[in-house]
Amino acid sequence: MDQVKLFNEYLNQQGLKNTSQRMVILEAFLASDSHLSTEELYLQLRADHPKIGYATVHRTLKLFAECGIAAERNFGDGQTRFEPVHGEEHHDHLICTKCGLIIEFEEPQIEKLQESVAAAHHFTIKNHRLELYGLCAACAADGQ
């Protein structure tokens, strides 16, 4: 699915305007490595677009999240991160606390068990977060 199209449709629906800044930020966001903070994307953009302000970058990332083309993540380092959402697939994360490497995974059996836990408590799950923190292979191989 075309993220740019989805975003433009969302802007129209909401009576928002399409600006050059928004397009630049969207392209940079989609092209970049995932799990970016506002700060990181802002600094990255700065090279080619020094006029774009931090506030605009942040507002735009939140717009992406609102319209569903970005997911907000929080990996406990005190910064909100954003990653592009491509299809329907949900995924969770392995996070290396030494080098910051992020590995994504899907495990349907875990999702199923989550549902059964919820059912046992008469609870309806709307969303969840599962994050496994530790050391990636490379960092574990290094001195600890």
Next chain:
Amino acid sequence: MDQVKLFNEYLNQQGLKNTSQRMVILEAFLASDSHLSTEELYLQLRADHPKIGYATVHRTLKLFAECGIAAERNFGDGQTRFEPVHGEEHHDHLICTKCGLIIEFEEPQIEKLQESVAAAHHFTIKNHRLELYGLCAACAADGQ
């Protein structure tokens, strides 16, 4: 295990001093409902101990976490919460996004699957967080 004893041993080890404030805060913390923010515990203490400052409450909660008698939690409401750690048991949480109810659960099968996911990626898990957000039975029964 006696949390008070553990805390005092930790203070000694670290060359820290045992003060009346620390004891008061520890007792209130252990007696209280779990998953308290600094603010909440501070306000609760205020009734009987109006002289104890916010900074002292917060510093002391972090000390508890350092010495292992408290666990830090973050349920996405922008406040760090602390809960007493009683034994070795680990648990995860169901969180009602409407009324704030927190239900604790343990699911060994999920933990096992987490390990196998990690192993598949040559990753060593140090800790993890699993939070299921949604509606508790009562809130689901209400109008949504």
Next chain:
DNA sequence: AAGAAATTGAAAACGATTTTCAGAAACTAG
């Protein structure tokens, strides 16, 4: 082309947390 409405960037405001600092309290040695 003109007007109405939304957007932008810089700076100020926010809110949770952390630090500073001078006076108070706790511990240690004598």
Next chain:
DNA sequence: CTAGTTTCTGAAAATCGTTTTCAATTTCTT
């Protein structure tokens, strides 16, 4: 017990990521 040393405390200020404000600019509709 007392003096000396160290840590602690509470209030206020500082920090840090995030959000809001506001006047100027841009977009988009007539």
